[in-house]
Amino acid sequence: MISKIKKDIISAVFFLIFGAVIITVAKDIPKGLSTGFGAQSFPLFCGIAMIVLSLILLLQSMVQLKKYGGKAVKEDGKAKPSFQWTFYNPYIQVLLSFLLVIMYNYLLKPLGYLVVTPVFLFFMILLVAPESERKPIKFAIIATVTSAIIYIIFRYGFSVQLPMGILK
Amino acid sequence: MNDILTGILSVTTPFALLLMAIGTALGIIFGALPGLSATMGIALCLSMTYKMASLDAIALLIGIYVGGISGGLVSAILINIPGTQSSIATTFDGYPMAKQGKAKEALGIALMASFIGTLISFIALITIAPTLAQITIKFTPFEYFAIVLFSLTLIGTLISGSVTKGLLSGVLGLMLGCVGVAPVTGTIRFIFDVTNLKAGFSQTPAMVGMFALGAQLNMIQKGFNTKQQSIEQGKMQGFGMPFKGWLHQSFNIIRSALIGIGIGILPGIGGGTSNLIAYGVAKSQSKYPEKFGTGIPDGIIASETSNNASVGGALIPLLTVGIPGDTVTAMLLGALTIQGLTPGPLLFKTNGVFVYGLFACVLISTIMMVVIEYFGMRTIIKIMSIPRFILLPIVLVVCMVGVFAYNNRIFDLWVMLFFGLIGYLMNQFNYPNAPVILAFILGPYLETYMLRAQQLGRGSLAPIFQRPIAMAFIIVTVAFVLSTAYKQIKASNKGPGDPAQDSEE
Numbered sequence: 189m190i191s192k193i194k195k196d197i198i199s200a201v202f203f204l205i206f207g208a209v210i211i212t213v214a215k216d217i218p219k220g221l222s223t224g225f226g227a228q229s230f231p232l233f234c235g236i237a238m239i240v241l242s243l244i245l246l247l248q249s250m251v252q253l254k255k256y257g258g259k260a261v262k263e264d265g266k267a268k269p270s271f272q273w274t275f276y277n278p279y280i281q282v283l284l285s286f287l288l289v290i291m292y293n294y295l296l297k298p299l300g301y302l303v304v305t306p307v308f309l310f311f312m313i314l315l316v317a318p319e320s321e322r323k324p325i326k327f328a329i330i331a332t333v334t335s336a337i338i339y340i341i342f343r344y345g346f347s348v349q350l351p352m353g354i355l356k
Numbered sequence: 357m358n359d360i361l362t363g364i365l366s367v368t369t370p371f372a373l374l375l376m377a378i379g380t381a382l383g384i385i386f387g388a389l390p391g392l393s394a395t396m397g398i399a400l401c402l403s404m405t406y407k408m409a410s411l412d413a414i415a416l417l418i419g420i421y422v423g424g425i426s427g428g429l430v431s432a433i434l435i436n437i438p439g440t441q442s443s444i445a446t447t448f449d450g451y452p453m454a455k456q457g458k459a460k461e462a463l464g465i466a467l468m469a470s471f472i473g474t475l476i477s478f479i480a481l482i483t484i485a486p487t488l489a490q491i492t493i494k495f496t497p498f499e500y501f502a503i504v505l506f507s508l509t510l511i512g513t514l515i516s517g518s519v520t521k522g523l524l525s526g527v528l529g530l531m532l533g534c535v536g537v538a539p540v541t542g543t544i545r546f547i548f549d550v551t552n553l554k555a556g557f558s559q560t561p562a563m564v565g566m567f568a569l570g571a572q573l574n575m576i577q578k579g580f581n582t583k584q585q586s587i588e589q590g591k592m593q594g595f596g597m598p599f600k601g602w603l604h605q606s607f608n609i610i611r612s613a614l615i616g617i618g619i620g621i622l623p624g625i626g627g628g629t630s631n632l633i634a635y636g637v638a639k640s641q642s643k644y645p646e647k648f649g650t651g652i653p654d655g656i657i658a659s660e661t662s663n664n665a666s667v668g669g670a671l672i673p674l675l676t677v678g679i680p681g682d683t684v685t686a687m688l689l690g691a692l693t694i695q696g697l698t699p700g701p702l703l704f705k706t707n708g709v710f711v712y713g714l715f716a717c718v719l720i721s722t723i724m725m726v727v728i729e730y731f732g733m734r735t736i737i738k739i740m741s742i743p744r745f746i747l748l749p750i751v752l753v754v755c756m757v758g759v760f761a762y763n764n765r766i767f768d769l770w771v772m773l774f775f776g777l778i779g780y781l782m783n784q785f786n787y788p789n790a791p792v793i794l795a796f797i798l799g800p801y802l803e804t805y806m807l808r809a810q811q812l813g814r815g816s817l818a819p820i821f822q823r824p825i826a827m828a829f830i831i832v833t834v835a836f837v838l839s840t841a842y843k844q845i846k847a848s849n850k851g852p853g854d855p856a857q858d859s860e861e
Contacts, residue, residue, distance in 0.1 A: 192786065195784075195785045195786060196521075196785075196786075198785070199521075199524075199785045199787070203524055203528075206531075210531060213545075213546065214545070217538075217543060217545045218543055219541075219543075220538065220540075220541030220542065220543040221540070221541055221807070221811075223810070223811070223814060223815030224810045224813075224814075224815030224816055224817075225806065225807060225810050226541060226543075226807075227538035227540075227541040227543035227545060228545075229806075230530075230534065230538075230799075230802075230803040230806060230807075231531065231534045231545065231546070234527055234530045234531050234534065235531075237523075237527045238524065238527045238528070238531070241520055241523055241524045241527060242524065244520050245518075245520045245521065245524065248518075248520060248848075252848070278576060278577045278578070278579060279577070281576045281577075282573050282576050282577050282780065285572075285573060285576055286573070286773075286776075286777070289569065289756070289769075289773055289776070290773065292756065292769075293766060293769045293770060293773065296760065296766065296769070297766060301757070305753060305757070308753065309749055309750065309753050312749035312752065312753075313745060313746055313749045315576075316576050316745045316748065316749065317743075317745040317746075318745065321743065321745070327746075330746060334750050334753070335753070338753065338754055338757055342757060342758075342761055346404055346407060346761070347407070348761040349764075350757065350760075350761065
């Protein structure tokens with residue numbers, strides 16, 4: 189409960205700042221119309237709405253924090269497991285999958301689809317597979333075959349030329 | 357009349373039928389697999405449709421939509437896990453029935469109920485939509501402005517446990533939609549010197565990012581359930597009950613279908629809500645409510661009729677005013693835009709062939725759904741046993757390749773990544789995802805209508821007060837937000853309950 193309220197407060201503060209940034213940027217957008225509202229109006233309204241809503245959320249969270257604060261702190265203290273730097277930590281798994289996608293985006297053109305995709309798929313499956321199910325050889329075969337099938341579908345089914353990279 | 361015939365003929369070509377069959381089968385599989393959804397299925401195929409003719413594209417996507425809503429029943433009945441939110445209530449009576457060794461009957465009943473539900477909503481669609489289009493064609497930007505505002509507010513309010521957070525998600529989506537060229541004026545804004553952003557964030561990468569990458573990151577966070585569920589053997593044989601039994605259920609069927617259609621029409625909620633409401637109503641109106649939950653056909657029928665009936669319902673606002681009510685119809689709107697079609701009342705006049713072709717697609721995919729689920733149950737069950745830690749990365753790769761192939765632009769992959777990150781963070785902070793995407797798509801429309809309306813009103817929006825339909829929507833919007841907020845405040849003051857409890861996916 190308490191961590192949920194904390195998250196609400198963090199996000200409310202974020203949206204508050206975000207709303208303020210929008211308003212500062214939107215102010216200077218050229219109007220583009222001779223009458224009434226212009227190109228700056230809609231973002232301005234959004235920024236104002238965002239600030240109002242995040243203030244309401246902040247208020248709500250503060251009220252709740254007051255109400256639940258006292259008793260919830262205790263349960264929170266004991267239930268918190270320490271952060272572990274292993275591959276099985278879900279946060280690290282999310283971070284690594286994110287990095288995998290970033291690398292895919294960077295390498296797709298220079299190295300080519302047929303090189304990058306099987307490797308990406310292999311590591312992605314390896315990363316998310318539970319410990320007891322990790323079979324690298326099986327995953328490598330699945331990754332290669334699937335990538336080939338996807339290539340054929342896109343190349344011949346949709347006549348899309350995927351980047352060839354170093355295989356050109 | 358001519359349009360109707362041409363429409364039907366143009367979706368009964370072998371290629372369109374094949375696409376529909378593929379779509380329906382894919383939809384059923386995505387629906388049956390917990391963690392995958394029809395939304396993801398459409399995200400997967402969206403980028404493949406841009407080179408197709410418009411009706412071929414819609415044939416594929418409608419197939420996924422119809423199949424995806426129904427597919428959830430398989431896992432609901434056989435492993436007690438709803439494949440999609442639309443089948444939550446199906447587990448209540450479906451699984452107990454399967455446990456009693458009557459999996460066959462349960463599947464048969466659910467399948468038949470799905471079929472009838474879609475059929476009834478199909479009838480509603482083809483009768484209501486053209487009539488409504490004749491009314492909405494007279495709408496001015498004032499009415500459209502009010503209706504889009506109403507839809508967005510409803511989406512933000514209904515979808516999450518907290519009105520404030522739902523609306524914040526919506527406003528974030530509106531902001532994301534502001535990037536690039538402004539509507540009406542053509543002013544370029546918020547691009548921060550990134551030339552690729554001039555046209556704004558492309559819709560397809562954004563949707564794929566949020567619903568494929570974002571959803572997958574959240575799955576990874578939650579961890580994959582490695583325990584292999586024992587799957588009850590399911591083979592189809594007949595439709596669960598003799599004809600007399602179905603006749604006996606006719607009132608339940610019609611009531612559940614109407615609930616489904618009504619909820620489908622409302623923006624923000626669809627099959628995921630209607631199945632629970634229809635189940636609740638069926639139970640409270642029943643002569644033997646105590647039997648619900650023990651494995652009786654009534655419960656399965658209520659749930660499966662209503663969730664499929666929402667399909668036809670949700671298509672009504674999409675076609676008559678061009679406003680998607682949920683994420684799936686939002687993607688359909690995206691697909692239509694790629695095809696250069698603007699959904700709305702004009703479509704009935706200018707593209708009657710397309711509209712009637714779409715209607716025919718709904719009907720044909722419904723029939724295909726029955727055939728595929730009836731004869732392919734064993735294959736569906738086999739595919740269900742493929743581990744998700746293999747399936748999800750494959751789905752992700754296909755989505756990424758599709759996003760790239762759409763414009764042959766690496767930049768689109770970065771947009772996908774960006775929206776994936778937003779989707780992940782929103783979920784981590786207990787914000788609903790759907791309002792972001794819907795507001796992102798509807799935002800430019802809202803702004804366009806606002807600017808056009810004020811041009812008509814010579815610099816002011818005041819004439820909106822003289823327009824009864826527009827005013828009615830505005831009043832309902834305000835009343836709705838206030839009453840929901842009031843209910844939530846009351847509930848949170850009430851004591852030890854969990855007021856911040858958000859509806860989780």
